[in-house]
Amino acid sequence: MSGEPLPLVLPPGLNRDLSRYTAKQVWWDGNLVRWNEQGVMLPIGGWQKAVVPPMAATQPIRKMFSWRDNSFQAWVVFGTADKLYAMKLLEADTLYDITPVDLVWEPSDTAGFGSSAFGAGPFGIDSQNDVGSPTKFTDAIWSFDNWGEDLVAVHSGDGRLFVWNPGTPTTVAAPVANAPIGNRIVIVTNERHCMVLGGYGNPRKVKWSSRENLTDWTASPTNSAGGWELDTPGVIFGVCHVPNGILVMTDIDIYLVEYEGPPNYYGRRLMSDETGIVGPNAYAATPNGVLLLGPTAFWGFSNGLAKVECTLSSQIFGKMNTLRPNNIFMGVNEVNREVWTFFPGAEQIDANIALIYSYDGKPWWSKAVISRTAWLNPLWAEKPYAAAGLDIYQHETGWTADGDGRNVYAETGVLELNNGESNIRIDRVYPDTVTDNACGCLFGTPPYSLTFRLRQAPQAEERVKGPITLNSTKGYTVVRMRARQIAMRLQETLPQSWGLGTLRVRVKPGGKR
Numbered sequence: 087m088s089g090e091p092l093p094l095v096l097p098p099g100l101n102r103d104l105s106r107y108t109a110k111q112v113w114w115d116g117n118l119v120r121w122n123e124q125g126v127m128l129p130i131g132g133w134q135k136a137v138v139p140p141m142a143a144t145q146p147i148r149k150m151f152s153w154r155d156n157s158f159q160a161w162v163v164f165g166t167a168d169k170l171y172a173m174k175l176l177e178a179d180t181l182y183d184i185t186p187v188d189l190v191w192e193p194s195d196t197a198g199f200g201s202s203a204f205g206a207g208p209f210g211i212d213s214q215n216d217v218g219s220p221t222k223f224t225d226a227i228w229s230f231d232n233w234g235e236d237l238v239a240v241h242s243g244d245g246r247l248f249v250w251n252p253g254t255p256t257t258v259a260a261p262v263a264n265a266p267i268g269n270r271i272v273i274v275t276n277e278r279h280c281m282v283l284g285g286y287g288n289p290r291k292v293k294w295s296s297r298e299n300l301t302d303w304t305a306s307p308t309n310s311a312g313g314w315e316l317d318t319p320g321v322i323f324g325v326c327h328v329p330n331g332i333l334v335m336t337d338i339d340i341y342l343v344e345y346e347g348p349p350n351y352y353g354r355r356l357m358s359d360e361t362g363i364v365g366p367n368a369y370a371a372t373p374n375g376v377l378l379l380g381p382t383a384f385w386g387f388s389n390g391l392a393k394v395e396c397t398l399s400s401q402i403f404g405k406m407n408t409l410r411p412n413n414i415f416m417g418v419n420e421v422n423r424e425v426w427t428f429f430p431g432a433e434q435i436d437a438n439i440a441l442i443y444s445y446d447g448k449p450w451w452s453k454a455v456i457s458r459t460a461w462l463n464p465l466w467a468e469k470p471y472a473a474a475g476l477d478i479y480q481h482e483t484g485w486t487a488d489g490d491g492r493n494v495y496a497e498t499g500v501l502e503l504n505n506g507e508s509n510i511r512i513d514r515v516y517p518d519t520v521t522d523n524a525c526g527c528l529f530g531t532p533p534y535s536l537t538f539r540l541r542q543a544p545q546a547e548e549r550v551k552g553p554i555t556l557n558s559t560k561g562y563t564v565v566r567m568r569a570r571q572i573a574m575r576l577q578e579t580l581p582q583s584w585g586l587g588t589l590r591v592r593v594k595p596g597g598k599r
Contacts, residue, residue, distance in 0.1 A: 091516055091590040094574075096498065098125050099450025101397040106573060107544040109499030114573070116496035118454050120422065123447060126520055127586040129494045129578060130442075130454065131482035136471060138478045139181040143169035145191075146436065147473035148412055149367070150462035151230035153237070155252045160466040163237060164473070165228030167191045170239065170259060172252065175466055182255045190244040191226050227366055227412045229271040233300060238262075238280060240272040242366075247272060247282055249300065263301045266293050271366070273325045273332060275352075277345050279310065281325075283334070289321040292334070292343070294352065310351050316341060323411070324366045326376055333376060333387060335369065338362040340378075340391055358391040365411035370418050370425045372445050377425050379416060381408065384427075384443070398441050398451045405432050413437055417461030421468035421482055428458050455493070485581035494578035500544075500571045509570050512538070514592035515554070516562045520585030532556045533580035540569035553577060562592075 094111075098121035101112045113119075118130040141147075145167035152162045160175035163184075168191045172182045226243025237250045239259060245268040248259040262280075270284030279294040293313030296302040305311045316322065320336030327333075331344040339359040346353045361380035363369060369378040375388035382403055384394040396402075406414065407430040414429045414437065423446035428437035436459055442452040460473040469482045479488065486492065502510065519532040537552030549569070557563040576586065 091514070092593045093588045093590045094498075094501070095588060097450075098127075098444075098448070099397060100452050100496075101499075102453075103397050103400050104499070105544070106497075107500045107571065110502070112499050113496050114499040116453060118456075118492055118494045119496045120424070120442065120444070120452055121450060122585070127496060127576075129485065129581075129584065130452075132484040132486045132492065132581065133472070133479040133481045133488060134483045135488050136478040136480050137178045138164075138173065139179065141166070141169065141171055141181065141476045142183070143171075143476060145169070146459040146475045147478075148415075148460055149228040149230065150460050150471070150473065151237075152462060152464040152466065153232040153235075154465065155235040159252070160464070161237075161252050162462070162464060163230060163239075164460075164478075165230070165239070165241075166476075167226045167243065170228065170241075172237070172250070172255060174252070174255070184250050184255075184257070184259045186241075186244070186246070186248050186259045186261070189241060191241065192243070229273075229366070231272055231274045233274055233280060238272050238274065238300075240269045240282060242270045242284075245269050245287070247280070264303050265295070265301070266291075266303060270322065271325055273327070275332065275345070276327070279351075281332070281352075283322045283325060288315065290316040290318060290336075292316060292322075292352075292354075310348065312351050314354070316354065320362055323363050324369055324378075326369050326371055328371070328376060328387065333357075333369075335363040335378060337364075340385075340387070357387070358385075360391075361385055364406070364408055365414035367415035368411070368427075370416040370427075372418060372423075372425060374445050377416065377443065377445065379414065379427055379429075394443075394449075396441070396443075396451055398453060401439070401453060402427070402429060402441060406430070407432055407434055410435060413459070415461060417470060417472075418463045419470050419481070420463045421470075426454075426461060426470075428456075428461065485583065491581065492578070494581075495575060497575045498573050500541075500573050502571050508595045509568050510572055511568045511594040512572065512591045513564065513566055513594070514562045515556065515565055516590040516592075517556050518587035518589055520587055533582050533584050534576050534578050534586070537575040537577065538565075538567055539573040539575065540567060541571045542569060544571065555579075 100116050101109050106114050120128055120130050143166040147164045147166050149165040154160050162173055164171045170185045172184050229240045231238050239248045247262045247265040249262050250259040266282055268287035269282040273281050278298050281294040283292050296309035296311040303311050318336055320338035323337050324335045331342050334341040334343055340357045341354045342357050343354045363378050375386050378385050384396050386394045410430050416427045425443045427441045430437050438457045440454040444450045458472045458474050463470040472479050517532050535553035540549040551567045
């Protein structure tokens with residue numbers, strides 16, 4: 087310790103579930119940072135506005151979906167509460183308004199009986215609101231899947247099942263004949279049945295068409311149509327394909343729907359009554375299974391359901407505005423093997439914070455302060471796209487926020503010697519910046535500064551040293567600071583690719599109390 091450089095080897099990820107003092111030798115807070123497989127900290131890539139013609143919608147985009155037609159052309163649809171648009175990948179200058187005729191999208195005045203778990207709130211109104219103004223199920227949202235090359239869609243406010251053929255893109259989506267009404271969600275099974283959930287205005291109803299027949303919904307001995315009602319006091323909120331069936335998620339429990347063959351065709355079994363999901367898009371499917379967001383924890387589903395440890399739980403649970411469930415959503419960032427969870431903070435309407443979970447290798451969590459309304463990792467690209475209102479952005483592109491600056495930073499927990507019994511003297515900082523040409527970094531002054539926060543006790547007055555511009559000529563920077571507890575903040579100063587390896591500081595004991 088006598089004048090020798092001390093490497094600061096901090097594990098990947100942020101941990102805000104501890105106080106800064108308790109969070110020793112970890113990254114405590116940050117924004118727009120991630121770690122690679124070698125544990126090197128990197129800035130999260132920037133975003134640029136995508137070329138999409140203006141939309142005449144009055145509501146923000148809440149759902150996007152991509153698929154290919156029979157000519158292998160990729161399509162994407164954008165769903166707002168009041169509109170539905172389609173665009174072919176190779177025709178970014180043409181946007182087709184395929185909004186169904188007479189779409190009913192404005193929310194009703196009441197949620198009514200059966201809109202939430204029994205006994206969860208005042209009779210006849212939403213369980214999340216105690217003043218008689220229901221909000222949980224009134225905001226409309228789209229649900230999409232592909233029926234071959236056709237798009238099938240349900241608008242939760244309208245309730246009808248719609249179909250649209252990309253072969254005639256100027257036609258609008260039309261109601262499917264004979265299909266149930268009052269639906270909330272649609273999904274196409276691996277056995278080629280079209281399944282709708284919440285049918286006939288029943289939030290627990292599940293019904294499916296006969297195989298390969300979109301208009302045959304009446305069960306008979308000569309077809310495979312059918313349906314049943316989930317035995318749950320909850321409300322069906324979301325569905326997701328899993329390898330052995332379809333995961334059906336209510337607001338209080340989770341079910342697995344499996345194909346059984348005739349005569350019943352589909353069965354269901356309860357997987358967990360410990361949790362439900364907080365919104366219709368509060369889940370994401372990864373190669374390792376489904377990650378979903380419950381009211382008090384993250385959960386993972388593979389062969390069963392298990393809690394997923396989150397070191398940023400204090401940043402979401404208790405702070406998330408659950409009265410806006412449609413504005414809570416998750417999406418996959420495939421190129422970086424991450425799941426992004428977007429949610430509105432307290433008293434916010436749209437999502438303004440994202441928690442980032444690395445699901446490949448040793449997991450870690452990070453955070454981004456960013457406003458978005460929908461997310462899509464399209465089938466034709468590794469890089470994700472996100473909506474902010476009616477604007478579409480391609481992420482992991484460049485190092486700016488569409489040309490504007492970003493607040494990229496990371497802060498450590500407390501560094502101390504002998505449990506704080508000794509003062510720390512730091513007189514040199516040795517940066518370890520990844521600057522090889524492979525990562526696109528520039529040689530020279532590191533594109534970040536360091537600021538040190540000094541205290542004599544956890545609740546003592548804080549002194550700030552910095553920001554310090556690092557010296558690139560000598561390979562180290564001379565500093566002079568002394569305290570019992572020291573925390574460090576790294577702040578990006580140049581928007582570019584960089585990596586932080588093992589930062590070292592020269593530390594000497596500076597005397598006891």
